[in-house]
Amino acid sequence: MQRHRIFLTGVGGQGTLTSTRLLALAAMDAGLDVVSGEIHGMAQRGGVVESTVLLGGFTSPKISPGEADILLGFEPLEALRALPMLMQGGFAAVSTDPIPPLSSALEREPYPPLETLCAPIREWAGKAVFIPCHALGVAAGNPQSANTVLLGAACAAGAFPFDMAAMEAAITKHLPPKIVDVNLAALRLGADALCG
Amino acid sequence: MGKELLDKEGGARHFLLGNEAIVRGALEAGVDMVTCYPGTPSSEVPDTFFRLSPQGPYRFEYSVNEKVALEVGAGASLAGARTFVTMKHVGVNVAADPLLTLAYVGSPGGFVLLSADDPGSHSSQNEQDNRWYARLAGLPCIEPGTAQECKDFTRAAMELSLTFGQPVLLRTTTRVNHVRGPVTFAALPEKTPPAPFVKNPFRYVPLPASARAMRLALLDKLDALSAAADISPLNVVSGQGTIGFVASGICRAYLHDALFETGLAGTVKVLDLGFSHPLPKNLIADFAEGLDALVVLEEVDPIVEEEIRALFQRRGISTAVVGKGEILPRFGEYSPEIVEGAVRAACGLPAREKTLYAVPADLPRRPPNMCAGCPHRASYHAVRQVFGDEPVYSSDIGCYTLGIQPPLSCADFLFCMGSSVSAGSGFAAVSGRPVVAFIGDSTFFHSGITGLINAVAGGHELLLVILDNRTTGMTGHQPHPGVDHTIFGEFSSKVDLAGLVAACGVTPVRVNPFNHKATVAALTDLKEQSGVRVLIAEAPCPIHARKVKIARKTPPAQVAGDPAKCLACRDALACPAFTMVEGVFTINAESCSGCMYCVQLSPEIKARKKDG
Ligand code: SF4
Numbered sequence: 001m002q003r004h005r006i007f008l009t010g011v012g013g014q015g016t017l018t019s020t021r022l023l024a025l026a027a028m029d030a031g032l033d034v035v036s037g038e039i040h041g042m043a044q045r046g047g048v049v050e051s052t053v054l055l056g057g058f059t060s061p062k063i064s065p066g067e068a069d070i071l072l073g074f075e076p077l078e079a080l081r082a083l084p085m086l087m088q089g090g091f092a093a094v095s096t097d098p099i100p101p102l103s104s105a106l107e108r109e110p111y112p113p114l115e116t117l118c119a120p121i122r123e124w125a126g127k128a129v130f131i132p133c134h135a136l137g138v139a140a141g142n143p144q145s146a147n148t149v150l151l152g153a154a155c156a157a158g159a160f161p162f163d164m165a166a167m168e169a170a171i172t173k174h175l176p177p178k179i180v181d182v183n184l185a186a187l188r189l190g191a192d193a194l195c196g
Numbered sequence: 197m198g199k200e201l202l203d204k205e206g207g208a209r210h211f212l213l214g215n216e217a218i219v220r221g222a223l224e225a226g227v228d229m230v231t232c233y234p235g236t237p238s239s240e241v242p243d244t245f246f247r248l249s250p251q252g253p254y255r256f257e258y259s260v261n262e263k264v265a266l267e268v269g270a271g272a273s274l275a276g277a278r279t280f281v282t283m284k285h286v287g288v289n290v291a292a293d294p295l296l297t298l299a300y301v302g303s304p305g306g307f308v309l310l311s312a313d314d315p316g317s318h319s320s321q322n323e324q325d326n327r328w329y330a331r332l333a334g335l336p337c338i339e340p341g342t343a344q345e346c347k348d349f350t351r352a353a354m355e356l357s358l359t360f361g362q363p364v365l366l367r368t369t370t371r372v373n374h375v376r377g378p379v380t381f382a383a384l385p386e387k388t389p390p391a392p393f394v395k396n397p398f399r400y401v402p403l404p405a406s407a408r409a410m411r412l413a414l415l416d417k418l419d420a421l422s423a424a425a426d427i428s429p430l431n432v433v434s435g436q437g438t439i440g441f442v443a444s445g446i447c448r449a450y451l452h453d454a455l456f457e458t459g460l461a462g463t464v465k466v467l468d469l470g471f472s473h474p475l476p477k478n479l480i481a482d483f484a485e486g487l488d489a490l491v492v493l494e495e496v497d498p499i500v501e502e503e504i505r506a507l508f509q510r511r512g513i514s515t516a517v518v519g520k521g522e523i524l525p526r527f528g529e530y531s532p533e534i535v536e537g538a539v540r541a542a543c544g545l546p547a548r549e550k551t552l553y554a555v556p557a558d559l560p561r562r563p564p565n566m567c568a569g570c571p572h573r574a575s576y577h578a579v580r581q582v583f584g585d586e587p588v589y590s591s592d593i594g595c596y597t598l599g600i601q602p603p604l605s606c607a608d609f610l611f612c613m614g615s616s617v618s619a620g621s622g623f624a625a626v627s628g629r630p631v632v633a634f635i636g637d638s639t640f641f642h643s644g645i646t647g648l649i650n651a652v653a654g655g656h657e658l659l660l661v662i663l664d665n666r667t668t669g670m671t672g673h674q675p676h677p678g679v680d681h682t683i684f685g686e687f688s689s690k691v692d693l694a695g696l697v698a699a700c701g702v703t704p705v706r707v708n709p710f711n712h713k714a715t716v717a718a719l720t721d722l723k724e725q726s727g728v729r730v731l732i733a734e735a736p737c738p739i740h741a742r743k744v745k746i747a748r749k750t751p752p753a754q755v756a757g758d759p760a761k762c763l764a765c766r767d768a769l770a771c772p773a774f775t776m777v778e779g780v781f782t783i784n785a786e787s788c789s790g791c792m793y794c795v796q797l798s799p800e801i802k803a804r805k806k807d808g
């Protein structure tokens with residue numbers, strides 16, 4: 001079975017861990033061996049939240065630098081910060097919606113221009129997709145579905161060893177009923193954004 | 197994960213967090229009594245027990261601190277209950293006093309202590325290795341490494357405890373508590389009534405004379421446990437070759453992946469050590485036969501490594517032992533990479549070359565911060581306004597430790613839970629400088645109250661600010677003795693915080709920290725006074741308020757006037773809802789919790805009018 005190491009990064013409060021779980025469940029329901037890792041606690045107070053999903057027979061939930069095949073960045077600054085985790089030539093899917101840290105809001109550390117964040121990712125990754133997740137989440141009916149937009153884009157790009165139907169099934173099965181439709185729409189919009 | 201954890205039948209496979217799997221393991225072991233003090237990375241264990249407690253076949257409590265949790269558990273086990281006690285690693289220090297006698301007295305009903313260690317100090321003040329406690333207190337130590345093992349080993353730990361009538365240490369680390377993986381359930385047992393307690397004071401009261409006998413009995417039990425470890429199914433030997441690896445906990449996962457990556461699986465010998473104390477001496481001596489080198493993989497301290505060195509010396513085994521002194525670090529977490537490096541070094545393979553992307557050094561950082569609308573931020577802001585940089589700020593453990601960040605800068609030193617009061621007293625006594633100590637309500641109940649009694653009785657000089665957010669914020673909003681509400685509604689048997697402080701001999705001043713004027717006035721008053729003074733700054737944590745459904749809907753704040761005039765407020769308060777959009781100050785309505793504190797600081801900021 002082909003092995004995949006997926007590294008996910010975002011900002012506390014963004015729902016990174018919920019998306020991680022959804023991705024892992026989709027893989028498990030598709031019959032893959034899955035192990036996933038996350039760190040709770042202090043970081044969730046607005047800090048960086050990192051998690052992992054490893055497919056195909058790993059035991060370890062931790063990914064070492066340069067060993068992720070796939071990087072999912074739910075926030076562009078954090079995607080760049082996590083780029084050392086991605087192997088050269090790997091796949092990256094990145095949200096283009098900045099969430100400036102407080103130091104940037106206080107004008108102590110300027111938030112870099114978006115292109116400064118994306119260019120190195122584009123260069124380092126073999127394939128990289130950049131998605132306006134927030135806007136598409138809003139279009140799907142709720143900005144909180146922005147992460148699902150990114151999962152949709154990555155899935156449609158063929159990053160995962162399972163297809164859109166598996167992602168859709170996982171959303172339907174594992175998310176609370178009242179947010180299923182919004183997330184299905186978000187998944188679709190993410191996939192469509194690739195072609196557009 | 198919800199009610200599935202209580203399913204009576206076995207066979208189902210669920211995708212579980214390590215901590216949820218531990219809960220299922222305890223249930224499969226027929227747990228009767230669960231006590232705890234929450235703390236990352238252990239918290240989801242008690243929180244899951246708490247959530248399921250209305251239906252669960254056990255009694256659960258969030259105890260006031262770890263010592264109390266352990267003592268309540270110890271008593272329950274004497275009364276025949278299968279008892280499970282959970283805490284984070286530093287919590288075991290608080291519980292160390294009863295723990296070190298527990299193994300003398302024994303725990304006939306069954307007793308498992310979960311110690312969730314935090315190598316790498318992800319959310320802790322240190323990375324102490326609690327496997328030492330197994331040695332210090334004379335406890336068998338069980339270490340799971342996967343989600344499935346979290347369940348299976350918890351159950352095995354309880355069975356071991358029941359067999360020997362002794363307490364067992366279940367030691368996990370952050371990566372294990374927070375791993376997710378598929379877990380296959382076994383059935384839940386039918387509950388048996390607890391064996392009645394038969395009085396026998398010389399067995400259960402460690403007076404000097406009986407304690408000496410208990411100590412000898414404990415040493416015999418540890419010998420018997422070492423023999424049990426030799427044949428335990430938790431210790432597994434695999435592979436063949438002249439290089440051997442002994443690994444425990446999450447290191448086992450790293451080792452198995454490293455052997456796969458290097459193609460060495462099967463060509464080296466591996467001992468998966470799940471039952472790590474007492475050391476399975478015969479098993480390890482047999483394992484070493486034919487080995488040129490034996491590599492020990494364990495995080496933090498070289499405990500198993502040094503025990504193996506001593507064993508080899510005693511038995512005249514010449515196999516080289518390789519560990520922390522040689523190729524492995526003495527600090528922090530291991531990783532697949534570190535372990536693969538050790539495997540390659542031991543097996544004579546060249547190190548693996550990797551090119552890594554180098555991150556620019558000047559990326560803005562993103563340290564954790566108190567939430568928008570956190571009452572602690574308001575308290576800190578007011579204290580700074582009244583006291584400035586003059587006092588020394590003695591901090592404590594909770595969300596409010598994050599007040600260390602500028603511009604609030606309200607944490608100058610910290611030791612442990614409850615230390616703000618006592619360490620602050622000591623500092624003030626010698627330095628003569630004013631000291632303002634901060635402690636949360638939960639931490640005050642945990643161990644601040646003894647410091648306060650001491651400060652009053654010892655005639656110390658201190659202003660103590662109790663940041664009373666009506667919950668235990670940092671670890672996930674667990675109840676404590678003073679709360680008004682839990683996820684199950686109103687909490688009826690609460691202990692009155694202000695009354696408690698008054699009973700210690702200080703009449704506390706109470707304010708709502710979101711009332712800026714009143715808070716500043718109270719602090720200005722208290723600044724003029726001497727002796728031990730207590731301010732209770734009381735306002736519920738907004739996240740907790742939402743969880744227990746007592747939050748009032750308040751409109752967010754917005755810049756109504758000149759944004760340029762808000763910058764002083766921005767720089768002094770640093771609420772995370774503040775942001776700059778193309779150089780202009782604005783308030784992010786999605787992040788703002790509507791606490792209305794900034795509105796009192798700047799006339800340019802107003803509450804957003806309700807539409808329509
Ligand atoms: S969780 Fe509550 S107490 Fe903790 S920082 Fe957030 S608002 Fe403050």
Ligand code: SF4
Binds near residue numbers: 772773787789791792
């Ligand atoms: S009202 Fe002001 S201080 Fe309170 S959360 Fe909103 S922006 Fe922050």
